[in-house]
Amino acid sequence: MQITLNLNGTSHHLDVDPRTTLLDALRHHLGLTGTKKGCDHGQCGSCTVLMDGRRVNACLTLACMVEDRDITTIEGIGTPGHLSPLQQQFLDHDGFQCGYCTPGQICSAAGMLEEIAAGWPSHASESLDGPFELSHAEIAERMSGNLCRCAAYTNIVAAIRQAAQGDNRREDAA
């Protein structure tokens, strides 16, 4: 079937099997292999992308269902020569080892920080109303849908925290 995907700010016209997931559309049809397939069952978070700014598992999303949505993948977040602040903190804190879960971790972190900013509580939150302190427990709880077998968890939490604080500092300065 013919579909159009709004991806990283560009429209792409594709001819796909209706069974094609968003993940396979990205990887097989568009050659955008930054979004990873770790389980294909929504268990690991490696395929996390942002849909209208919210994180979703691309493996549990059919490509034909998301035509009217804005999709952001890791390729739309930054490039090796121009890393986003979050990507730079992952690099500086060694928030990855093999790198396979990393695009999903970064997309998930970006979405998660927006959720906190929007006032969404988590299981680890002290209160339901916020504001939420970016404690280790708060970040770890909210990132638990993204598995990392190399177990860079300690460093990932540090990277996210630093990136978020960096953003705050910039806002303060502004």
Added chain:
Amino acid sequence: MTRHLRVDGPNHDDRLDHMAQGVIGQPLNRLEGPLKVAGRATYAAEARPRNLAYGVLVQAAIPAGKVLEIGDAPGALAVIRDKRMVRFAAQGMARKAPKSGPDGIDYMGQAIALVVADTFEAARHAAQNLSVRYAREDVPVNPEDVTPELPPKKQSKTGDLDKAMQEAAFSVDQVWHTPSQMAAAMEPHAAIAEWDGDRVTIRAGLQMLSSNKEQMADALGIRPDKLRLLAPYVGGGFGSKLGINAESVAAAIAAQKLGRPVQVSMTRQQVFDLAHRRSETRQRIRLACDADGTLTGLGHEALVSNLPDDGFSEPVTQATPFTYQAAHRQVVHAIARIHRSCAGSVRAPGEAVGVTVFECAMDELAEAAGIDPVDLRLRNIPEAEPVTGRPFSSHKLTEALQEGAKLFGWSDRRPAKERLEGEWYIGIGMASAVRVNQLVESRARVTLVQDGSAIVETDMTDIGTGTYTILGQLAAEMLGLPADRVEVKLGDTQFPPAAGSGGSFGAASSGNSVFLACEEIRRQIAKAIGCDEGDLTLQDGMARAGNVSKSLSEVVEGTITGEGHLEPGKTEKSHRQATWGSHWAEVAVNRWTGEVRVRRMMGVFACGRVLNEKTARSQCLGGMTFGIGIALTEAMEHDRRDGHAVSRDLAEYHIPCHADVPPLEVHFLQERDAYVGPLQAKGLGELGICGAGAAVLNAIYNACGVRVRELPATPDKIIAGLDP
């Protein structure tokens, strides 16, 4: 020119400490890091050749027997059935293909066919609907249902352990069980194969390209020089990608038959069935000590399993002969031949479960004898390897224990069940860490270019271990270049054959080969400016000797190439080589639900020279987290009727997630081991797991007074031991 070294004796030169650039050991960011965080590093299934077809493996639904008939696959290009298809993965460093022939079935889940189609969706659909008729055989699938083999070479006995147990002031005699465990690397096994005439290029997730090449050539029946393997980025291995597996062989066969490139990716469930599992173990530990805690006897009896005739058996007792002294000793290694999936190496084969269980037993002995667990260990550290009398190449266990106790606050420990905070019991525990060390033959080529840059080439892999970065740092240090002037090319069999990533020997083995290649280049530079190589200083692109100072562009005409070739030698036998450490954990155990939360965890490690403090620390974080999984959550359960893996994906097999892992703390001890080559570096990828789970389990006991000997310590097992 090739500089060759066999490590036959000690090296006390500390050469890397005397180089001028000052980059070795520094916590530099990963060289390939920008590609990884931007999603531009391309893994096995991420090449996009034109006209690519997709293959999906079909698995056996019976535990043993034969395939009689396979139906049609409408919508598919082909159903590949070929006698060259392998039944399970090659063991690490094997020189030949594993058992092949998809008609015979050795375990439930084995690959028996490959369905290929123009799209992944069509291939998956056809594979799922393929009808297969079998002739089933009855075979044993549970280790306790068979009489195990007792290979004579794997048994050992010194003195009279039975008598030592009878005469002991204090003793422990208990049995532990650990379940099958999986590497579960985040990247599922995948391959893309493409033929050009009689030559084939296979891009795959592989840890050890030099031996993988021999395995694959043997599997396909072609000469090794007709085969090129590519694995520039590997999404985790932990042993699961040591040898070639069903997907890469099937991709190559299908691509040959169809005359077009074929990609085969395992599903996550297939990874659990087809990659090697760590065998379940039954371990009986006997410990005997006198009144002051000196061990008089120790016994370690292990029962593991594997398929009939497979050469691998989990080396559970590997560290037992040299960790603690005791006059009376016994090691038993029994192998049950059963039809579960193939067992093989998973991160730290042997010590990961062997040291973990042994260290739990030591905690029980300390409790029985009324001695502090740290003191019990300190009292029993041998001067030399027990029985053989071999000297240690370096020994850091004492320091690791003492330093760890201080840093962790061990003196605050209270007796079991004394700390209750709200509904949580709080406890701390510790364990020794030990892992054997080895070198493996490795080659590398380094090219210094006139413009002051350098290129390192070797078929070594970086599976997340930091190889790109440390090899770049080594070349930069030895050649006096800023680290960003060195390009490192890995994961291509067109480069010189390396040790590969496995057994914690990758960094030291491939690092020594790069070191040697750089020494060869240094010699040529020294010759050009007329000095001894030892008097040459290379720094920031300048060559200095005495009062001569020249830029490399003046000295180098075009390029200078050096090759390094490292081989292990006599020190392998003359000295007991190992890495050492200690693990420390604080846990909270819920008094009503039995839930365990790890609140704090720390490791102290000695692994010789640290080549990059940042990536080395990350290796330890990973190992320690595997330890949390072994202690608390990880179990691949088998169906007792047919042996198949029941918990075979990431929703059923629970690897630690973010919320399971507190901020972990890692400390390194300064060490230069002279017997492991001029780098004086040892392995690190596995030490962090060895004993880590025991620190958690011992902390659980200290918190709530429950000993779990059937791992993992899930809430049901803890509740069963708590007071009602």
